[in-house]
Amino acid sequence: MIDLKDIKKSYFVGDRELQILKGIDLKISRGEFVVLMGVSGSGKTTLMNIVGLLDKQTEGRYTFENIDVGGLNDETLADMRNRYIGFVFQQFFLLPYLDAIENVLIPVVYSKKGIKHPREKAKGLLAKFGLEHRVHNKPAQLSGGEQQRVAIARALVNDPELILADEPTGALDSKTGGEIMHLFKMLNNEGKTIIVVTHDPKLATFGKRLVRIEDGAISEDITT
Amino acid sequence: MALFQKISQLKEFVEEVIRILYYYRGRAVFSFSGIALGILSICIIVTTIDGANKKAQEIFEMLGPDSIMIFGVGEKQRAARIRTSTLKVEDADLIARVEGIYDLMRVYSARNVMMRYRDRNWQTLVIGSTTNYFDSLAWKFQTGVTYTAEDYANAGAVCVIGARVYDELFKDEDPLGKTILVGKLPTRVIGVLEERGGSFGGPHVDDRIIMPLTTVTSRIVNEKRYLSLVRVKTNRDLDRTIEDIRITLRQSHGLQGSLDDDFTLRSSKDILAFVTVISGSLLLFLGTAAVVALVVSGFVLANLFYLNIQERKKDIGIRRAYGATRKGILLSFLFESVLITFIGGVAGILLSVVLGSTFENLFDIPMMFSLKVVVFALFFSFLTGVLSGLKPALTASRIEPIEAIRG
Incomplete structure (x- = not known):
């Protein structure tokens, strides 16, 4: 599903070139649960952005679902993100003016797939995560854990193959964080491919595979 | 490119923009009251000039096109x-x-x-x-x-x-x-x-x-x-x-x-000319007022939009991540801007109906309210919306998703 070959990424800070990723080779297949671990500054978020088609590598070749995404334009990339990837972020990023179900429905607005009965589906996802009584609450009225569960429902509404989560527990206490990780485990058992990016060593054991990034390169890749 | 696959998506889109407006209603009210004033002036200009012309025609017909008055x-x-x-x-x-x-x-x-x-x-x-x-x-x-x-x-x-x-x-x-x-x-x-x-x-x-x-x-x-x-x-x-x-x-x-x-000689032609001069100066004064009001509120709108975009960077980022294209973001912001000016325009038209009758009674200026006025007013509010919304919307559409999400 994901095939990264010698991915390099560098930024220019002034006229000094700053190399964030120094040649990453990584293959991830359907149904995996990968925890991408690294300290801040290791390049893990940059890697996730590239994997999530939000950013482009400077060098190397990235094949996603057998498509070389290197030369794709904005519109096609946007459509691929919408079709294949569900994002979950540390700060939840729910839109404050929409209630829970409307937040869940955001990907549907941009979807070309034509999902049937999206409202029922969104409601079902919220119910699945124990939020049936929160359907019409605004984000400000929800707890952190509840907000993150709404965000996960949003990531799932379009039936993507891949869930990409960037520090999904970073803004939550450890108990709630654990609940969220169990949720990912459950989704993985249902067949979703999941990548969780984190610096928190406690989360390492949740995945089936642990990839450690240090200083822009993969230092460890073990299947647990 | 089909931007909206289904009518329901369009509906979803429109509803969302309305919610956004409601959420940021404090600043929306500012912009649209300015627009409303501008549109109000335009409505009053058009109705008054139409009214004056109609009155002139009436006078002309009443006096007869062939009559001359001689005052001592x-x-x-x-x-x-x-x-x-x-x-x-x-x-x-x-x-x-x-x-x-x-x-x-x-x-x-x-x-x-x-x-x-x-x-x-x-x-x-x-x-x-x-x-x-x-x-x-x-x-x-x-x-x-x-x-x-x-x-x-x-x-x-x-x-x-x-x-x-x-x-x-x-x-x-x-x-x-x-x-x-x-x-x-x-x-x-x-x-x-x-x-x-x-x-x-x-x-x-x-x-x-x-x-x-x-x-x-x-x-x-x-x-x-x-x-x-x-x-x-x-x-x-x-x-x-x-x-x-x-x-x-x-x-x-x-x-x-x-x-x-x-002595003074006057023909009905003179009276017609007089009315023309009056409506001409009305057009000049009210027209200036209308243009100033619209331009100023257009700038206010554009500024508020810029602020808005800074504040809504994450909003933009999340939408981009979930599949919104640049075009989609552009359209959504433009639509928001046009909606504000549209509401302002409608408010201006309604105000002009209310004020128009007051005007008519106070100054005895005949007002002719017509479909033309509505079309005119809505066109101008639309134009203001597009012109003031275009630049900020372009800016918004150029924000990269990762930059937006990082904050």
């Missing part, structure tokens, strides 16, 4: 509000002989004459005229008849009253055959005119009574030599007739060389 006061004296007439009775006879003239109406008017019926008093304009007065002005009767040639010859104490005078003196009573006091003269009411409306700077046109000229000059005021006004109709070229009348009168008044006319 020069332009300068008119400007100084001197009303001593120089138009002699013999002048009217001379004018009657000018080539092409087929109708001549003589008028002597007396202002502020007190009238009385039972316990009611009313001051009005008394017009003494020839028997062709009503035909000449194409002024119809609500009830009753005009005075006869006999009344004219005998200086009969009879009068036709304007609609306003009828309201003031009689209310709902039947006025025909009733006797009112005009000054000190007991006068029988024989007719009531239809309401015409309007004032054009002077007293209200319906606030007048009309009597035989002879009655006014011999029994109400003592004035045998002068007339206030002569009104003629010509079947010849209007400007040539005017010139002939001018020459006749200058000769009769002994005006030579560069001496100014001591």
Whole structure:
């Protein structure tokens, strides 16, 4: 599903070139649960952005679902993100003016797939995560854990193959964080491919595979 | 590219923008009140100008396209509000002989004459005229008849009253055959005119009574030599007739060389031109106001939008991550901006309907509200929305998702 070959990424800070990723080779297949671990500054978020088609590598070749995404334009990339990837972020990023179900429905607005009965589906996802009584609450009225569960429902509404989560527990206490990780485990058992990016060593054991990034390169890749 | 796969997606999109507006309603109100003011001015301009033109057409038709008025006061004296007439009775006879003239109406008017019926008093304009007065002005009767040639010859104490005078003196009573006091003269009411409306700077046109000229000059005021006004109709070229009348009168008044006319000639063309000037200056003043209001509110809107985009960077990022294209973001922000100005425009139109009737009553400016106004106003609000929203929307669409998400 994901095939990264010698991915390099560098930024220019002034006229000094700053190399964030120094040649990453990584293959991830359907149904995996990968925890991408690294300290801040290791390049893990940059890697996730590239994997999530939000950013482009400077060098190397990235094949996603057998498509070389290197030369794709904005519109096609946007459509691929919408079709294949569900994002979950540390700060939840729910839109404050929409209630829970409307937040869940955001990907549907941009979807070309034509999902049937999206409202029922969104409601079902919220119910699945124990939020049936929160359907019409605004984000400000929800707890952190509840907000993150709404965000996960949003990531799932379009039936993507891949869930990409960037520090999904970073803004939550450890108990709630654990609940969220169990949720990912459950989704993985249902067949979703999941990548969780984190610096928190406690989360390492949740995945089936642990990839450690240090200083822009993969230092460890073990299947647990 | 099909941006929206289904109608339901479009609906979702529109609903979302409405929610966004509601959430940021504090700043939206600012922008749209400015727009509303601008649109209001545009509506008032269009309705007033349409109204003025319609009124001008009415005046034109009422006066007849072939009529000329001769006032016994020069332009300068008119400007100084001197009303001593120089138009002699013999002048009217001379004018009657000018080539092409087929109708001549003589008028002597007396202002502020007190009238009385039972316990009611009313001051009005008394017009003494020839028997062709009503035909000449194409002024119809609500009830009753005009005075006869006999009344004219005998200086009969009879009068036709304007609609306003009828309201003031009689209310709902039947006025025909009733006797009112005009000054000190007991006068029988024989007719009531239809309401015409309007004032054009002077007293209200319906606030007048009309009597035989002879009655006014011999029994109400003592004035045998002068007339206030002569009104003629010509079947010849209007400007040539005017010139002939001018020459006749200058000769009769002994005006030579560069001496100014001591009379004024007016044709219905002049009145039309006057109305055109008025609507022209209205267009200039209100137009400037409208443009300034729209431009200023456009800038305000654009600024608020910029602020908004900074604040909504994450919003943009999340939408981009979930599949919004640049175009989608651009459209959504543009739509938001247009919606604000649209609401402002609708508010402006509604306000102008309310204010328009107030205007009409206060200043006696006729307003013509039409579909044209609505289309005009909505077009301008749309234009403001697009123009002020375009730059910020472009900025928003260029934000990269990762940059937006990072904050």
